[in-house]
Amino acid sequence: MxxxxxxxxxxxxxxxxxxxxxxxxxxxxxxxxxxxxxxxxxxxxxxxxxxxxxxxxxxxxxxxxxxxxxxxxxxxxxxxxxxxxxxxxxxxxxxxxxxxxxxxxxxxxxxxxxxxxxxxxxxxxxxxxxxADPDHPDELRIDLDPQPGTDFADAVAVAGVLRDVLTDAGLVGWPKTSGGRGVHVTVPIRPEWTFTEVRRAVITIGRRVVAELPDRATLEWWKESRGERVFLDYNQACRDRTVASAWSVRGRPKATVSTPVTWDELPEVDPDQFNLRTVPGLLAERGDPHAQLGEHAGGLEKVLGDWAEADAANGLGDLPYPPDYPKMPGEPKRVQPSRAKSPTS
The missing domain is CATH 3.90.920.10 (DNA primase, PRIM domain)
Structure with a gap:
């Protein structure tokens, strides 16, 4: 009944x-x-x-x-x-x-x-x-996803390096908890680039983060290759891929909330402290840490110019798209490394 x-x-x-x-x-x-x-x-x-x-x-x-x-x-x-x-x-x-x-x-x-x-x-x-312009993103979003064996503290460490890389690119990132173990960083940009270009920018930025923290960060699409590292999920920048917004309640038993924080606060917070029952009071007490986010739109000229061109000169091209996505120009084969390396009879 x-x-x-x-x-x-x-x-x-x-x-x-x-x-x-x-x-x-x-x-x-x-x-x-x-x-x-x-x-x-x-x-x-x-x-x-x-x-x-x-x-x-x-x-x-x-x-x-x-x-x-x-x-x-x-x-x-x-x-x-x-x-x-x-x-x-x-x-x-x-x-x-x-x-x-x-x-x-x-x-x-x-x-x-x-x-x-x-x-x-x-x-x-x-x-x-x-x-008004659904084909040109005005936000570049980077999802720092801890893999098994890593946790929120690892995502925070990677986010700190990401912040430095963004600064070098002339961009400003705004962090929030994911509502789980991860960290999301939102980067406001001018709506002058396509989804494909923004995704390429995320890959290009991610490669510089991984170069600084090769043992803690990865861009490997295949789970078997990620190890105990934080995955920078570049495919969240694909068309029709999204992350939970700031202030969203997550579908988890503790009713955690994806909550904006400042860079100074990020290393100190416990993501479980932000939940449906605590966040309204915190908002009333301290306001919205991302209230000025829309005032800092940057450009991708350096990332898609000097940085991407240097990657291409070093043989670093595109990375695999999600399996349900149409095959894209310049995309490598979508084959798990363990299967690609299997001996043929």
Whole structure:
């Protein structure tokens, strides 16, 4: 027998041209059993962080990662605007690598966040573009992903070197916890380069980080080659690849939040300290460390010029794309090293 449903509630949320009514169905449904966090708490959380969250994802095509049965259920990515969306939910048209298009949710006001949370959305995954120009990223994002045998402290160490490399390139990086063991660094850029060029820039930057920390950082796409190092996931820069936004609740038992921090704070924080119940208070106390992020857009001229040309002269070309991606010009074979090296009969 399924548990009884709690009565729906209607929330009044201020909007740009008047109040919105957001219906929250079954508000007492438990989304995080270990902590007893309900759907209503998730909705309230997103309303409490609406200002900085909309600064991070506002006017961006955004994939919704939905956990309709809570964190113990199977999530799915909603890449097209759900049927029955209110008319005040704006959309933006994005193009997938296959050439197909879709209208995706484009958050512009707090009510959209509450509406999405009512659908079971925990993570918001924005594209690194604005709706007016969905083919030219205005953010270069670097995902530092600790592999087995490494942890958050290793990701922090690699992030420190990454910061220096970005400075050498004339770029400014803004760190946040991933909500897990990793670190995400967002680099605002002018929207003058394609997804392919931005991905190449991430690879080029990553190669300089790996050169400084070869025993702690890697760009190896194949897991068997990564070892106990932090993977700089360059393929997160591909078209239609995203990371959870700042202020997103992650679908983990502890309800951790991907939280912006300063570079000075990063070595001292425990990512588990940032969760759905603690972050609103921290935001009220210290504000948004990334509030000025959009004011520091840089260029990729040095990275895609001198640095990439030097790599090419040294025989360093492209790296493999994800397996579901179309074969790209100049891409090496997508073959695991262990299989490529197998003796032939």
């Amino acid at each position: 399924s548990p009884s449903r709690s009565p729906a509630v209607e929330l009044t949320v201020p909007g740009p041209d008047g109040e919105r009514t957001v219906r929250v169905s079954n508000p007492d449904k438990v989304y995080f059993p270990a902590l007893g966090i309900t759907k209503r708490e998730v909705v309230d959380y997103y309303l409490s962080v609406a200002e900085p969250l909309l600064r991070a994802i506002g006017d961006r095509p955004t994939t919704l990662k939905r956990f309709v049965d809570g964190v113990d259920g199977e999530p799915f990515y909603q890449k097209r605007v759900p049927k029955g969306a209110p008319d005040w939910v704006r959309t933006a048209t994005i193009t997938f690598p296959s050439g197909r298009t879709a209208d995706e949710v484009c958050p512009t006001e707090p009510a959209v966040l509450a509406w999405a949370a009512n659908l079971g959305t925990l993570d918001f995954h924005p594209w690194p573009v604005r709706s």
